[in-house]
Amino acid sequence: MPVLECSKDILIILSLRTKRTMIHIIPKPTDTSGDNSTGMVMNELRRMGVSFSVLDLATVNPFHLSVEGETIWVCGILQDGVQFELLKALELRNHVINSLDAITTCASKVITTAKLIHAGVPSPDTCFTNDKMIVANFLADHDGRAVYKPIYGFDGNGIYLFDSLDMVTETAPYYVQEYIENDRDYRIFVIGNKAVGAIKRQSAHLTHNIHQGGYGCAVDISPDMRAVAESAAMVVDIDYCGVDLLPLVDGGYTVLEVNGTPNWHCMTAPIPRLLAEYLIEQDMDGRK
Numbered sequence: 001m002p003v004l005e006c007s008k009d010i011l012i013i014l015s016l017r018t019k020r021t022m023i024h025i026i027p028k029p030t031d032t033s034g035d036n037s038t039g040m041v042m043n044e045l046r047r048m049g050v051s052f053s054v055l056d057l058a059t060v061n062p063f064h065l066s067v068e069g070e071t072i073w074v075c076g077i078l079q080d081g082v083q084f085e086l087l088k089a090l091e092l093r094n095h096v097i098n099s100l101d102a103i104t105t106c107a108s109k110v111i112t113t114a115k116l117i118h119a120g121v122p123s124p125d126t127c128f129t130n131d132k133m134i135v136a137n138f139l140a141d142h143d144g145r146a147v148y149k150p151i152y153g154f155d156g157n158g159i160y161l162f163d164s165l166d167m168v169t170e171t172a173p174y175y176v177q178e179y180i181e182n183d184r185d186y187r188i189f190v191i192g193n194k195a196v197g198a199i200k201r202q203s204a205h206l207t208h209n210i211h212q213g214g215y216g217c218a219v220d221i222s223p224d225m226r227a228v229a230e231s232a233a234m235v236v237d238i239d240y241c242g243v244d245l246l247p248l249v250d251g252g253y254t255v256l257e258v259n260g261t262p263n264w265h266c267m268t269a270p271i272p273r274l275l276a277e278y279l280i281e282q283d284m285d286g287r288k
């Protein structure tokens, strides 16, 4: 038997590499009984007989960690300036999914857009500045209309189309984007750089987000959609994400943003099972 020829050290290394640790789960703060992303994945883990525990960030002491060498799944966090720091401390000694770098990149529309554009992934022309005159020039360069977005916005909140500088009443900085003519958008769910599910969202107004009253329905993933969404996930270097796309009038897609703690509303693909499987696979790898 070849295994008998292994030295004790190699056997220890092998057993460490294949060791299953415990999956620790940080629930999404916005979960409700009717819309519980964390619970859906937990149910799948239970079904598969995989042990996990719920980690309450409020109990984490960043200087004396009670969890080390484990896999931590962050279903969602509050952008309150505390949870992010606690997670960053946990990441020093654990394998956190998604990584804090990836979550931070996705939280900032500026950094996401910069990464996409630098990597040549299609994304709308965008301006980021403190100077309203630069916004005025951008407007003039884009047929006199553009879209204002909060840098750390979500659920379509605070996004509007403007055709005059007077309509922009927010204070600097300004993240302003070329308006892409459309009647729908798409959310592609990507796990391990592979697109696994997609929905189309439609509404009669600018923002098609479900939280803004958009209607979502599952769609097939076309090869074009897949290519763009998978490139965006790779560029952001994220375990799993929701990539938001707008269709282009002449064909193809442009990436609006990458969501680092995405929901999977209206998806018919079995996202909770696929996510649970991914977490188990990553946990088996035991990266830290």
Ligand SMILES: Nc1ncnc2c1ncn2[C@@H]1O[C@H](COP(=O)(O)OP(=O)(O)OP(=O)(O)O)[C@@H](O)[C@H]1O
Pocket (backbone or CB within 6 Å): 124, 147, 149, 153, 154, 155, 156, 157, 159, 177, 178, 179, 180, 181, 182, 184, 185, 206, 207, 208, 209, 244, 256, 257, 259
């Ligand atoms: N440049 C644009 N041109 C036309 N419509 C846009 C543009 N940017 C955003 N929109 C509309 O606003 C919606 C929300 O945009 P985006 O996904 O960038 O913001 P968000 O608030 O972060 O969304 P999420 O809830 O997915 O985090 C889009 O789905 C689209 O309908």
Ligand SMILES: [Mg+2]
Pocket (backbone or CB within 6 Å): 155, 156, 244, 256, 257
């Ligand atoms: Mg979006």
